[in-house]
Amino acid sequence: MNTKLPAHSDTPRQGVHFIDIEPEQAGQRIDNFLITKLKGVPKSRIYRILRKGEVRVNKGRCKPEYRLKAGDQVRIPPIRMEEKPTAPAPPQFQIDRLEAAILFEDKGLLILNKPCGLAVHGGSGLSFGLIELLRASRPTAPYLELVHRLDRETSGLLLVAKKRSYLRALHEQLRGDSIRKHYRALVCGQWDLGTHHERAPLYKNTLSSGERIVRVDERGKSAHTLFKPISRFKAASYMEVELFTGRTHQIRVHAAHIGHPVAGDEKYGKQVCNRDLKQYGLKRLFLHAYRLEFTHPGSNQPMDIIAPLDNELGAVLDALEAGQA
Incomplete structure (x- = not known):
């Protein structure tokens, strides 16, 4: 069950979601893939959810050095994301x-x-x-x-x-x-x-x-x-x-x-x-x-x-x- 944040919290939190790995994404280590996908999340937090087994690949636990394959399904747990100011658009x-x-x-x-x-x-x-x-x-x-x-x-x-x-x-x-x-x-x-x-x-x-x-x-x-x-x-x-x-x-x-x-x-x-x-x-x-x-x-x-x-x-x-x- 996904836990909701208190009403007063203004920190965004994404729910559980699944990502199907395309051929172009294959070959990446799972830790590097998550660092790219979870912008604003400290690396220490990413490695912690990997160690605890909260991230799953094809419903199984995985180590940080696991290399993704085309067709893999990655489960990403609910995780708080830091708000970042909107970057200015280039001229x-x-x-x-x-x-x-x-x-x-x-x-x-x-x-x-x-x-x-x-x-x-x-x-x-x-x-x-x-x-x-x-x-x-x-x-x-x-x-x-x-x-x-x-x-x-x-x-x-x-x-x-x-x-x-x-x-x-x-x-x-x-x-x-x-x-x-x-x-x-x-x-x-x-x-x-x-x-x-x-x-x-x-x-x-x-x-x-x-x-x-x-x-x-x-x-x-x-x-x-x-x-x-x-x-x-x-x-x-x-x-x-x-x-x-x-x-x-x-x-x-x-x-x-x-x-x-x-x-x-x-x-x-x-x-x-x-x-x-x-x-x-x-x-x-x-x-x-x-x-x-x-x-x-x-x-x-x-x-x-x-x-x-x-x-x-x-x-x-x-x-x-x-x-x-």
Whole structure:
């Protein structure tokens, strides 16, 4: 029997309900599934109802590490939910800007050309990130998750899964090096290293302020970046860069390590170079995720997607080319 709350209580309490697990939900641990479903419920409370057997799968008790299967029926007991203030809606112009950046979309996958300055997640003083904007523009979408990430200052191609099975398949491709990620970058100075493979290990620190700093350090994780020159100017060099690993700030730290930091990089770059390149119109980090090659998880067909440089970065290259004369 479900117990009713006293009339004076203003804390919402949901009754017993049952959830049938769909194929897209299969494979999740039951504890992670409940944490997602029971927003506002402390994790300690979730693990307590699991230990006490109040959560049932197919009418039987289950452990937190149980992985759900398609067709399972999950019983969730009555549980108090904390009230949360209604989150403000993102401005429509931000949603429209993001919708205009979508290059490809089908039932399981979304590919967009992320604008510079847009974080993939809200936080650190930002009310809305890319994923929050997508969810606001698609309120009925059952699933939207980032496949990988780009720095806030980096523009370019980003994959978003609309199905859990697509996310799993694309993560497997990432782990198996089946996704090829190509970037375009402007680096300081005249590049004289030819085609260069950089493999310096990268070590990540998080400062007390929450800022992430990455440096070359033997204690770090392995990293592999390929640099290929496209054209050289008096003040900088235009490069194709391919990532073979996906470490935080990898291109930026490797480029700085070999003496050619990415132009416009305020964290790892050279102030003099950044200042000099402003006369060519550079006002941001010149790093763009230009091309992605992978296998579509649904059709198994090869995908080769290109996001050309935006007008702002293109104008910088034009100005550098004109300065050669």
